[in-house]
Amino acid sequence: MKEISFRTKIFIGENSLDRLMKITSEKVFIVTDPFIEQSGIMKEVTNRLENKDNDYFIFSDIVPDPPIETVAAGVKAIQEFGPGIMIAIGGGSAIDAAKAMKDFSIKLSSQQQAMKFIAIPTTSGTGTEVTSFSVITDEVNQVKHPLVADSLLPDEAILDTTLVKSVPASVTADTGMDVLTHAIEAYVSTNANDFSDAFAEKAVQLIFDYLPRCYKDGNDLEAREKVHHASCLAGMAFNMVGLGVNHSIAHVCGAQFHIPHGRMNALLLTTVIEYNAEIQGFFTGGQSFAAKKYAQLAKIVGFPATNSRIGVNSLIQHINQLKKELHLPVNLRACGITKEKLLASIGKISEAALIDGCTPTNPRKPTTKDIESIVEKIL
Numbered sequence: 001m002k003e004i005s006f007r008t009k010i011f012i013g014e015n016s017l018d019r020l021m022k023i024t025s026e027k028v029f030i031v032t033d034p035f036i037e038q039s040g041i042m043k044e045v046t047n048r049l050e051n052k053d054n055d056y057f058i059f060s061d062i063v064p065d066p067p068i069e070t071v072a073a074g075v076k077a078i079q080e081f082g083p084g085i086m087i088a089i090g091g092g093s094a095i096d097a098a099k100a101m102k103d104f105s106i107k108l109s110s111q112q113q114a115m116k117f118i119a120i121p122t123t124s125g126t127g128t129e130v131t132s133f134s135v136i137t138d139e140v141n142q143v144k145h146p147l148v149a150d151s152l153l154p155d156e157a158i159l160d161t162t163l164v165k166s167v168p169a170s171v172t173a174d175t176g177m178d179v180l181t182h183a184i185e186a187y188v189s190t191n192a193n194d195f196s197d198a199f200a201e202k203a204v205q206l207i208f209d210y211l212p213r214c215y216k217d218g219n220d221l222e223a224r225e226k227v228h229h230a231s232c233l234a235g236m237a238f239n240m241v242g243l244g245v246n247h248s249i250a251h252v253c254g255a256q257f258h259i260p261h262g263r264m265n266a267l268l269l270t271t272v273i274e275y276n277a278e279i280q281g282f283f284t285g286g287q288s289f290a291a292k293k294y295a296q297l298a299k300i301v302g303f304p305a306t307n308s309r310i311g312v313n314s315l316i317q318h319i320n321q322l323k324k325e326l327h328l329p330v331n332l333r334a335c336g337i338t339k340e341k342l343l344a345s346i347g348k349i350s351e352a353a354l355i356d357g358c359t360p361t362n363p364r365k366p367t368t369k370d371i372e373s374i375v376e377k378i379l
Contacts, residue, residue, distance in 0.1 A: 002193070004193075004195055004240060006130075006236065007150075007153050007155070008119075008129070008130045008153055008154050008155065008156060008157050009155065009156045009157070010130065010156075010157045010159060010232065011156065011157070011158045011159065012159045012229070016158050016159060016160045017044055017045070017048065017120075017158060017160045017163075018048065019118075019156070019158055020045060020048040020049060020087075020118075020158075021048045021051065021052060022052075023048075023049060023052060023054055023085060024052040024053060024054065025052070025053050025054065026054050026055075026083075026084045026085050027054070027055045027056070027057075027081065027082060027083040027084050027085070028049055028054050028055070028056040028057075028083055028084075028085045028086075028087055029056070029057050029059065029077070029078055029081055029083035029085070029086045029087070029115075030042075030045065030046075030056055030057065030058045030059065030086075030087045030088075030089065031059050031060075031062065031074065031086065031087070031088045031089070031090075031094055031095075031097060031098035031101065032058065032059070032060050032062060032088070032089050032090045032094050033060060033062040033063070033090050033091075033093065033094055034060050034061075034062075036060070036089055036090050036094070036122065037058055037060040041089070041122060041163060042058070042089070044163075045087065045089060045120070046058075057077065057081045057083070059073075059074050059077050061073060061074075062090060062093055062094045062097050063093065064093050064260075065093060065135075065137040065144065065254070065255065065261075066093050066094075066096060066097035066100075066136060066137060067136070067137050067138070067139045068136055068137070068138060068139075069139075070097055071097055071100045071101055071104065071136060072104075074097060074098070074100075074101035075101050075104045075105050075108065078101060078102075078105045079105065079108065079109060083115060084114070084115060084116065085115065085116045085117075085118065086098060086101075086102055086115055086116070086117045086118070087118045087119075087120065088117070088118070088119050088120065088154075089119075089120040089122060090120075090121075090122050090123075091121070091122060091123040091125070091126070091175075092121075092123065092125060092126030092128050092135075092261070095119045095121065095126070095128045095129060095154075096126070096128055096133075096134040096135050096136065097134075097136070098117070098119070099117075099128070099134040099147070099152040099154075100134050100136050100147060100152075102115060102117055102151075102152075103134075103147070103149065103151050103152055106151065116155050116156070117154045117155050117156075118154060118155065118156045118157070118158065119154040119156070119157045119158070120157070120158045120160070120163070121157070121159070121163075121164075121228075121231070122163045122164060122167070123164060123167055123171060123175045124164055124167075124172070124175055124176065124179065124214075124224070124227045124228040124230070124231040125174070125175025125176065125178040125179055125231055125262055126175070126178060126231070126235070126261075127179070127182055127231045127232055127233075127234050127235020127236070127238070127239075128235065129154055129157035129159075129232065129235065130153075130154070130157055130232055130235045130236050130239060131152075131153070131235045131236075131238070131239040132148060132149055132150050132151075132152045132153045132239055133146055133147065133148055133152065133239070134146070134147040134152050135147070135251065135261075137255055138255075144251040144252065144254060144255045146251065146356065146357045146358065148357055153239075157232070159228050159229065159232060161221055161224050161225040161228055162221075164224050164227075164228055165218055165219055165221060165224055166218065167218065168218075169215050169216075169218065170327075171260075172211075172214050172215050172218065172227075173211075173215055173262075173263075173326035173327065173328055174260045174261075174262035174263045174266070174328075175231070175262045176207060176211040176214065176215070176227055176262070176326070177262045177263070177265055177266035177269070177322075177323070177326070177328065178231075178261060178262035178265050178266075179203060179207055179211075179227070179230050179231045179234045180203075180204060180207045180211075180234075180266075180269070180319070180322075181246055181247070181250075181262075181265040181266070181268075181269055182203070182231075182234035182235065182237065182238045182243065183199075183200040183201075183203035183204045183207070183230075183233070183234040183237060183238075184200070184204065184246075184269070184273070184294075184297070185238065185242075185243040185244040185246055185247060185358075185362075186199075186200045186234065186237035186238040186240070186241050186242070186243065187200040187201070187204075187237070187293055187294075187297055188244065188276060188289075188290045188293045188294065188363045189238070189241040189242050189243065189244060189361040189362075189363070190242075190360075190361050190362070190363055191240070191241035191242055191361050192241050192293070193240070193241065195240065196236075196237045196238075196240045196241045197237075199233045199234070199236045199237035199240075200233075200234065200237040200238075200297075201297065201300050201301075202230070202233050203230040203231075203233040203234040203237065204297060204300075204301055205300070205301050206226045206227065206229065206230035206233070207227065207230050207322075208301060208318065208322065209226070210222075210223040210226040210227050210230070211223075211227055211322065211326070212322070212325045212326070214227050215325070215326050241361065242358065242360070242361030243358040243361065243362075244272070244276070244358055244359070244361060244362035244363065245272060245275075245276075245353065245358070245359055245362040245364075245366050245371065245374070246265060246268050246269060246272040246358075247265065247356070247358040248353040248354075248356035248357075248358045248359045248362070248371075249264075249268055249272075249349065249353045249371060249374060249375060250264040250265045250268060251352075251353070251356055251358070252348075252349045252352040252353050252356070253268075253349060253375065256345050256348070256349060257332070257335065257337050257341075257345075259335050259337075263328060263329065263335070266323055266328050267328075267329065267330075267331065267332065267335075267378050268374065268378060269319055270316045270319050270320060271374050271377050271378055272374060273294060273312065273315065273316055273319075274312075274316065275364065275366075275370065275373075275374055276288070276290040276291075276294075276362070276363050276364045277290050277291040277294055277308075277312045278290070278291065278364065279291055279308065279309050279312055279313075287308045287309070288363070288364070289363055290363040290364060291308040291309070291311075291312055292308050293363075294308075294311060294312045294315050295307070295308040295309075295310070295311025295312055295315075296311070297311075297315065298311040298312070298314045298315040298318075299311060301315075301318075303315060303318055331378050331379060332378055332379045333379060337379070339379060342375065342376070342379055346372050346375060346376070347372075349371070349372075349375060350368040350369075350371040350372045350375070351368065353366075353371050354366065354367075354368055354371060
């Protein structure tokens with residue numbers, strides 16, 4: 001027996017930020033990054049809170065790939081301020097850090113048990129506003145640690161398209177490929193089901209249809225909205241069923257080589273699909289579960305898929321074409337990683353990826369050699 005539940009209330013559409021005006025006479029702890037704090041985006045939040053007599057504190061020490069030390073500082077600030085509501089506004093780093101802060105605060109003080117958590121993403125990529133996942137970085141050992149617990153799920157998520165229209169094209173590309181990777185990995189997860197498949201299929205379709213438009217014109221609000229929704233849908237899919245080795249490797253390589261998470265996922269995606277699919281010959285008989293699912297996904301999205309091999313290759317070709325349209329790097333060398341640097345780290349990468357929390361739901365059980373092979377192929 002399996003249970004499927006959706007705890008997070010999602011607010012979408014025009015003026016969805018007005019949801020904050022229902023907060024009255026509360027102490028509100030806001031987690032964000034320095035850019036958001038100094039931009040007009042923060043005013044959009046604080047103006048709505050001030051109008052309703054709320055006391056708020058802004059914690060803006062968030063950096064990309066938030067380290068453990070930042071989380072500890074946030075926990076201390078929460079304990080001192082004693083908020084009834086936490087609002088995280090920003091990209092995945094801000095929301096992930098806020099999740100960890102809230103979770104550790106609850107463990108340290110029963111007073112924080114009732115603290116409501118509202119997530120407001122300003123990028124379209126992680127889907128973290130609807131997931132029980134958080135990724136925190138150990139800077140000393142250069143490893144990203146995924147945290148997984150139901151207590152990390154936000155109570156509410158606000159998807160306001162106006163907050164993502166100023167995202168730079170390069171970030172739009174990186175985060176959009178993170179969405180695509182989330183959806184595809186969820187689709188072939190060993191825990192995949194009809195419900196997760198429905199979310200994943202729609203997310204993939206929206207990304208192929210609208211991500212290039214977002215990249216070319218950030219002011220295309222229809223495209224922005226569709227990609228923002230795709231991010232949330234993909235998050236709901238993988239939160240139900242998990243991810244795979246693509247993310248396992250990306251967590252380690254991203255921390256090791258300081259490559260943005262979505263870009264690292266994009267570098268790995270087609271190689272991981274080839275590995276999972278295990279396509280042999282030209283016939284459909286005897287092919288893997290993953291190959292059939294990839295082909296099924298290709299067919300649903302509208303790509304040629306008369307058999308599993310054609311479907312898998314078609315999906316790979318369209319992903320490569322999408323990456324080309326988004327001007328993404330084709331390999332690690334294009335990201336400044338030399339062969340010597342890779343070989344010096346590959347043992348550590350494969351060991352850490354093998355025990356990563358995303359690996360158990362990968363459709364093919366990898367070995368250390370498999371992971372090393374995948375990483376070497378993207379050099």
